[in-house]
Amino acid sequence: MKHLPELAVIAMIASVAIAMATMGHSRAAVADEAATTEQATAPDKTAQPRPAGSAAKRGVSLEIARDRAEVMHDVYAATLEVLHERYFHGARAAVPARALQDVFSTIQHKSKVEARWISVNMEPMSIDHEPKSDFEKRAAQAISAGKGHLDVVEEGFYRRAGAIPLDDGCIGCHAGFAKKPNGDPKFAGLVISVPLSKQKPEHPKTQSDSPRQQ
Template sequence: MSASTRTGLAAGLFVLPLALAVSPTRADEEGADRRVPVAVARDRAKLAHEVYVATLDSMHHHFFRRDRAVLPARALEDVFTQVGRRTGVEAKWIAVNTPAMSTDHEPKTAFEKEAAAAIAAGKDSYERVEGGVYRRAGAIPLGTGCVSCHTRFATAPDKTPRFAGLVLGVPLKGE
C-alpha cells in the first residue's frame, strides 16, 4: 500500500467516526438549526473525543505497518470496541443488500433484520427504543470500490445502490 493511500485511509478513518457520531442525518441537514443545549454539546464533545482517540489508536495499529494491510471497516471494529468500553455505546456493521463480508455482519436480531430491510428499501436510518437501549441503524453507502468486493459473488453487476448498515446502541437512563 502506498504512503498516499495509507494517508488517505487514515484521514478517512479519522473523520468518518466523528461524522457518524455527531452529525445530523441527511433528512435533518436542510435548513436545520444545529445549535444544541450545553448538556448535549458536552455529551457530543466527550463522545467525539473518545471516537477520535480510539480511531487514532486503530490507525497507528493497522495502517502504519509495512507487513500487512487492513480494510478500513475492519479497523473501525477496533474503534467500536474501544469506544464501547469507554462510553457504553455499542456499534456493529450489518449487511444490507450485499453479501456479508463476515458472519458477524449478518443481521441477527429482529431489530437488525428490520433495519436492514428499511435501509434496503431506501430509508436513511431506522430506530427503536427497547430494553433500556436506544438503537439506531444508519445507511452506509457503498462506493464503487466497496461494491466490487462486496458483490464479487454476484452473477451480474447491476445499478442498484448498495448499502451496509451501522447499528448503534446507547443505554438509556431510567428506561
C-alpha cells in the first residue's frame, strides 16, 4: 500500500468514508428499515420511486448518528496518521490535513455528513480552522482540558468534536520551527456533523473520555 500514489490512497479513504457515512453501524439501522417495511402493508400505486442515493441523504436517528460520527472520526484520524508517516515528506507532498479536506467535501456532497478541522491549543494553519460556533469554542476548551470529545444536538444535526493528538511534525508547522512550545499535549479537533431525522431526539450528554494518544 505504501507504494501507491497519494491520490490513490486518498481516493480509497474517500470510498471507505462514504461507506461509513451512508450505512448504519448499529442494530438501530436494521430496526428503522424493518419498521418502514412493516408500515408499507399495501402498495401505493401513486407513489413515485425514490431517486438513487436518497436513503443516504435523509436524516438518521440519534443512535445511528452517534455511531457513524465515532466510526468516521476513527477513520479520518487513522488516515491522517498514515498519510503523515508514509506519504508526507516536507515540501514534496500535500499536507495530509489539507488533503483530507477534499475527502470531507466529497463525503458532504454524497451523504450530507459534514466534517471540518478546528484549532484547539495551537495556532491554526488557516483562519478557516478557527472555532466559529459556540459549540466549537466550547469543544476546543474541553479538548484542551483533556476531554476526548464533546457532542451536541443542534440545528437538525448531531455534532461530535473529537480530539486529534498532534505529533512533533504537526507541532513544528503549527508553532513555527523557530519557536519551541511548552511540553503540554497539543491537539486539534475534528468536528463531524451527521444530519438527523425529523423526529425530536434526546439531547446527548457531554462525554468526558480522555483522548487517545497516537
